[in-house]
Each structure stands twice: as structure tokens, then as C-alpha cells.
Amino acid sequence: MNIIINNQDFILHQSGAAFWEKKKILLISDVHLGKVAHFRKHGIGIPNDAIFENFTRLKIVLDLFSPTTIIFLGDLFHSKMNKEWDLFVQWSKTYYHKIILVEGNHDIISKKYYADLNIEIYSELVIDDFLLTHHPTEENGLFNFCGHIHPGIQLRGLGKQFLSLSCFFRKPNQMIFPAFGEFTGNYYLIPTENDKVYAITKEDVIEIAIS
Numbered sequence: 001m002n003i004i005i006n007n008q009d010f011i012l013h014q015s016g017a018a019f020w021e022k023k024k025i026l027l028i029s030d031v032h033l034g035k036v037a038h039f040r041k042h043g044i045g046i047p048n049d050a051i052f053e054n055f056t057r058l059k060i061v062l063d064l065f066s067p068t069t070i071i072f073l074g075d076l077f078h079s080k081m082n083k084e085w086d087l088f089v090q091w092s093k094t095y096y097h098k099i100i101l102v103e104g105n106h107d108i109i110s111k112k113y114y115a116d117l118n119i120e121i122y123s124e125l126v127i128d129d130f131l132l133t134h135h136p137t138e139e140n141g142l143f144n145f146c147g148h149i150h151p152g153i154q155l156r157g158l159g160k161q162f163l164s165l166s167c168f169f170r171k172p173n174q175m176i177f178p179a180f181g182e183f184t185g186n187y188y189l190i191p192t193e194n195d196k197v198y199a200i201t202k203e204d205v206i207e208i209a210i211s
Contacts, residue, residue, distance in 0.1 A: 015180060102123070152164055
């Protein structure tokens, strides 16, 4: 789905990533690498193959958009190092993109390890008139791209049926990205008349009419 923010073109992808066309930047939030291994370590029955799902999703969007820069809007890794870190190291050496991490609350791995992979880390980042953060932040004159919330929307069907979908949740001066990672869950937001909701289906991203 194509949208325009501050006269800039963005493509919203059903993975939860967004591509900033002019800058050739791929924006991704809340991958939570390591969460599957963390759950399995604590006895939660998740198939081991699920570890590779996030890397498969990353490959799909990178091959599709061919960005020059990848910016992760926080919570790239879920917890302390586990075996998924080794997979991330291998992945980061496969793609010759500039990689930037805007720190999230789960990003507790030492910055040294990211520096060894030539990954830049910021608490927040300003590009033109856009403010990139992990937690939703308001600053005059800047449009905020952020994550953290894992936004979702519940659509009412016939009778008492509900359809729950992840979404990009856009306020007048902010857009909250959906979680890119598997097994992250959603926090369901209720839009107002000034909001826009771009819901994610298996095949596409669609704008939901606010009633």
C-alpha cells in the first residue's frame, strides 16, 4: 500500500515493514529476535523451525525493496544472547546494507556486539522532518515513526464475530508500526476520527474506514 506523509512516499508491506522510497530506507519495528529460543528455554512448546521465520520474512522484504539502509525501530532482540544471536550475525554479514538500531526497552545486549557488526545505535534519530523512536514520542514540527505498542485493530463481523489484525496506526503526527516479529501479540487500539488505520492481511495492507 502506498501512502504519503510530509510529501514523502512510503510503501507499507504486509510484513509490517515500510519502505521510504526517496531515501531507500526500510523501516522495521519490534522484530524480537531470540524470543522463540527464550520461550523454548523456559519450556514453552514452540517448534524449533519457528526460529528461522523472522529471517525468512527479513529476506523477503529486503529482496523486494533492495534498500540501502535498514532502520530497526527498537526491540530488535528480545532478551539476552541466545542461539538466535549467532543467526543474526550470519544474517547481518549476508546483506551489505547500512544497519541502524533505534534502541528499545528490550535491547539490552551490549552495544559492543552491535559495533562489531558495524551497526549504528541511537536512542532516537531525526531524518529531515521525521523523528524515529521506539516509544511513541511527540515533538513539535516532527512526524514520529515508532513501535513498542504492537498495534492491532478488532473488526466487528456478523453477530458477535471479531476479526483481529495487526496494523499501522497513524495519528496526525505519528505512525506506530506493527510488530514485525512472530509470537509478539497485539495491543488493540480504538481509533478516533483523526486517526488512520492500515490493517495487515496475509496478502496486502488495507486502509480501514473509521466510523
